[in-house]
Amino acid sequence: MQAESFLKLCAAQVEARLEAILPSPNTRPTELHEAMRYSSLAPGKRIRPALCIACAEAVGQVNQAVIDAACAVEMVHAFSLIHDDLPAIDNDNLRRGRPTCHVRFGEAIAILAGDALFAYAFEVVSKMSAPPEVVIHSLTTLATASGSGGLVGGETVDVTSEGKPVDQSTLEYIHSHKTGALMSASCEIGALVGGATADQAYALKQFGHEVGFAFQIADDLLNELSTAEALGKAAGSDRARSKATYPALHGISESRTAASEAIDRAFEHLDSIPNPDTLVALARYSMERVH
Amino acid sequence: MQAESFLKLCAAQVEARLEAILPSPNTRPTELHEAMRYSSLAPGKRIRPALCIACAEAVGQVNQAVIDAACAVEMVHAFSLIHDDLPAIDNDNLRRGRPTCHVRFGEAIAILAGDALFAYAFEVVSKMSAPPEVVIHSLTTLATASGSGGLVGGETVDVTSEGKPVDQSTLEYIHSHKTGALMSASCEIGALVGGATADQAYALKQFGHEVGFAFQIADDLLNELSTAEALGKAAGSDRARSKATYPALHGISESRTAASEAIDRAFEHLDSIPNPDTLVALARYSMERVH
Numbered sequence: 252m253q254a255e256s257f258l259k260l261c262a263a264q265v266e267a268r269l270e271a272i273l274p275s276p277n278t279r280p281t282e283l284h285e286a287m288r289y290s291s292l293a294p295g296k297r298i299r300p301a302l303c304i305a306c307a308e309a310v311g312q313v314n315q316a317v318i319d320a321a322c323a324v325e326m327v328h329a330f331s332l333i334h335d336d337l338p339a340i341d342n343d344n345l346r347r348g349r350p351t352c353h354v355r356f357g358e359a360i361a362i363l364a365g366d367a368l369f370a371y372a373f374e375v376v377s378k379m380s381a382p383p384e385v386v387i388h389s390l391t392t393l394a395t396a397s398g399s400g401g402l403v404g405g406e407t408v409d410v411t412s413e414g415k416p417v418d419q420s421t422l423e424y425i426h427s428h429k430t431g432a433l434m435s436a437s438c439e440i441g442a443l444v445g446g447a448t449a450d451q452a453y454a455l456k457q458f459g460h461e462v463g464f465a466f467q468i469a470d471d472l473l474n475e476l477s478t479a480e481a482l483g484k485a486a487g488s489d490r491a492r493s494k495a496t497y498p499a500l501h502g503i504s505e506s507r508t509a510a511s512e513a514i515d516r517a518f519e520h521l522d523s524i525p526n527p528d529t530l531v532a533l534a535r536y537s538m539e540r541v542h
Numbered sequence: 543m544q545a546e547s548f549l550k551l552c553a554a555q556v557e558a559r560l561e562a563i564l565p566s567p568n569t570r571p572t573e574l575h576e577a578m579r580y581s582s583l584a585p586g587k588r589i590r591p592a593l594c595i596a597c598a599e600a601v602g603q604v605n606q607a608v609i610d611a612a613c614a615v616e617m618v619h620a621f622s623l624i625h626d627d628l629p630a631i632d633n634d635n636l637r638r639g640r641p642t643c644h645v646r647f648g649e650a651i652a653i654l655a656g657d658a659l660f661a662y663a664f665e666v667v668s669k670m671s672a673p674p675e676v677v678i679h680s681l682t683t684l685a686t687a688s689g690s691g692g693l694v695g696g697e698t699v700d701v702t703s704e705g706k707p708v709d710q711s712t713l714e715y716i717h718s719h720k721t722g723a724l725m726s727a728s729c730e731i732g733a734l735v736g737g738a739t740a741d742q743a744y745a746l747k748q749f750g751h752e753v754g755f756a757f758q759i760a761d762d763l764l765n766e767l768s769t770a771e772a773l774g775k776a777a778g779s780d781r782a783r784s785k786a787t788y789p790a791l792h793g794i795s796e797s798r799t800a801a802s803e804a805i806d807r808a809f810e811h812l813d814s815i816p817n818p819d820t821l822v823a824l825a826r827y828s829m830e831r832v833h
Contacts, residue, residue: 274690279715280698283690334657339649358630359701362653363694366625369657370689373664377682383674390681391668398661399565399574403654407571410650424570 254536257529261301265321266292272322272375286356286364287371291329293347298466298537299324299437305529306438306455307445309521316379317444320389324437326372327393331402331433333365340410369397381444389440396436405429409495417495425495426467427460434463454520458530461517465510466537471496472506473540514538545827548820552592556612557583563613563666577647577655578662582620584638589757589828590615590728596820597729597746598736600812607670608735611680615728617663618684622693622724624656631701660688672735680731687727696720700786708786716786717758718751725754745811749821752808757828759801762787763794764831805829 269291276285300321307317336343336351337358344354353361376389395401405428412421438459442452475498497506514534521527560582567576591612598608627634627642628649635645644652667680686692696719703712729750733743766789788797805825812818 280690280695280702282702283695283698287690330657334653337653339653360698362625362628362630363698363701365657366621366660366688367690367694369660370685370692370694374682374685374689377678377685383678386678387668387674391665394661394665394668397657398665399571399578399658401661403658403661404571404574407574407651407654410654411571411573 254529254532257305257532258296258298258301258536261304261321262295262297264304264318265297265300265325268318268322269325272319273371282356282360283364283367286352286360287368289349289355290333290352290364291326291368293329293349295325295347297321297325298533299328299433301533302434302459302462302530303437303441305533306441306447306459309445309455309524309526309530310442310448310451311446313445314380316381317441319375319379320440320444321437323372323376323393324433324440326368326375327397327402327433330365330369330372331397331406333361333368335406337361340406376440379444385443388443392436392439392443396432401428401432401436405432412495417500419500422495422497422500426464426497430467430470431460431463434466435459438462451523454523455530458517458520458534461513461520462534462537465513465517465534468497468506468510468513469537469540471498472503472510475503510538545820545823548596548823549587549589549592549827552595552612553586553588555595555609556588556591556616559609559613560616563610564662573647573651574655574658577643577651578659580640580646581624581643581655582617582659584620584640586616586638588612588616589824590619590724592824593725593750593753593821594728594732596824597732597738597750600736600746600815600817600821601733601739601742602737604736605671607672608732610666610670611731611735612728614663614667614684615724615731617659617666618688618693618724621656621660621663622688622697624652624659626697628652631697667731670735676734679734683727683730683734687723692719692723692727696723703786708791710791713786713788713791717755717788721758721761722751722754725757726750729753742814745814746821749808749811749825752804752811753825753828756801756804756808756825759788759797759804760828760831762789763797763801766794801829 273288274284276288278284303321303324304313304317307313332346333352335341336346337353343351345351352364373390376393377386379386397403405425408421409425409429435456439452439456442455447455497509517534518531521530564579565575567579569575594612594615595604595608598604623637624643626632627637628644634642636642643655663684664681667684668677670677688694696716699712700716700720726747730743730747733746738746788800808825809822812821
């Protein structure tokens with residue numbers, strides 16, 4: 252399937268499931284539940300859920316458990332965006348074309364809505380209908396990818412590097428942890444729940460890592476090149492804050508090359524995968540945005 | 543065993559294990575890892591880990607998995623304290639006799655250290671050496687108790703009620719969610735990992751709920767009656783912020799009675815428990831502090 256139609260299909264499935272399983276905005280605490288929905292259902296490409304679903308499809312079956320896992324990775328992503336946008340961290344007012352969670356609901360609710368989405372992601376994975384060893388492995392993968400050795404670690408180095416000269420190794424640390432870890436985990440969990448062998452799950456984890464790297468560079472390029480309207484957040488905002496980005500360190504042309512090379516490396520991990528076509532399309536799509 | 547010696551023994555075991563398993567402050571991101579250790583190893587009674595360990599002992603064996611589960615509930619507690627203390631929420635400067643995490647490390651690191659401790663709690667439980675169904679049940683329990691229907695939900699209602707008149711049902715909501723949920727989960731998880739039957743685990747979950755209720759009232763009473771020195775945080779700080787507390791709504795004498803009645807109800811859940819002596823001692827101890 253073409254990447255764009257696959258992304259749309261996944262987004263529709265994941266949004267419908269999130270709508271159904273997120274706590275109702277009519278139950279207490281209503282404002283918290285509203286904020287959880289506001290941020291996780293805000294318009295987005297749902298690239299992580301799509302990778303999760305595509306990896307399951309690439310090795311086996313897409314069932315309800317795969318969709319639940321895809322919802323969980325999207326909730327972890329939404330949690331990280333809410334916290335990253337806070338005044339004490341990136342202080343962003345615009346996200347996915349709408350006011351950020353703390354602008355809309357206040358800082359206290361935003362912090363707590365991030366926490367609650369994070370907790371709910373683990374709850375959903377712990378309850379998914381899959382073999383016990385797959386549930387446990389998925390939970391370990393999700394927790395490891397989210398914590399101080401993954402997403403949160405990457406955000407920490409990103410925020411503490413702000414305004415300082417950033418070398419290549421620090422930039423790679425930020426990219427591989429802040430974006431790569433959850434992309435990689437999305438692929439690995441999708442593969443596991445879809446019925447992958449241990450070798451296939453490991454190959455798809457590596458695939459996700461490379462796609463995540465390319466995706467982050469593409470995102471940084473988009474941030475440099477786009478208007479705020481196309482982007483849904485303030486254009487050039489990374490540069491304005493002197494955030495560490497690949498284009499800032501290496502220029503636009505070399506950034507495009509580095510992203511393409513990462514995609515080539517990603518493809519090398521697909522040799523043992525029975526049905527890799529959608530994954531290839533998604534990986535190519537992540538680059539098309541900036542070529 | 544006497545409650546105080548049992549608490550000391552549990553604290554020593556849990557602190558030694560946390561020291562060993564928390565990411566090293568010498569590995570990147572060093573400041574994040576320092577903050578995680580600073581907050582989770584700050585002096586404390588470790589009442590939740592003690593309940594976890596006591597419940598395992600009450601039905602079976604205390605092994606490494608029980609200690610790991612006890613570390614996880616303490617990390618969730620530390621995460622919640624870090625976030626509750628933030629300027630946007632309770633804005634507390636003193637906790638456990640030391641500057642709060644954001645005062646010591648700044649707001650960005652404090653938010654992220656809370657997130658990382660929360661993630662690590664799930665990682666540790668997902669890796670503990672216990673039967674798969676026990677690991678999964680423990681993870682569901684921990685996630686449910688932490689999220690919008692538990693700890694984070696209780697904190698939300700607490701912070702959004704600040705400065706408003708609070709009725710009995712709202713106060714009970716806050717207590718049962720903000721404190722009761724994690725106390726109850728600590729007991730249930732300890733019981734499960736210790737080898738409880740389903741009925742025993744359920745009874746100990748109920749026990750934990752009642753002890754949590756009594757404990758929160760006792761804490762509110764202590765906050766009213768103590769000096770800052772004895773408390774390790776600003777005395778009377780709840781009243782100064784006109785926070786919802788049991789003593790504020792019902793007075794000191796009625797609060798003592800309500801806590802005693804909760805302890806009596808807690809004891810009723812111990813009928814099917816083979817070895818409940820330490821649990822009885824811990825429940826009594828939680829009240830002795832305020833009589």
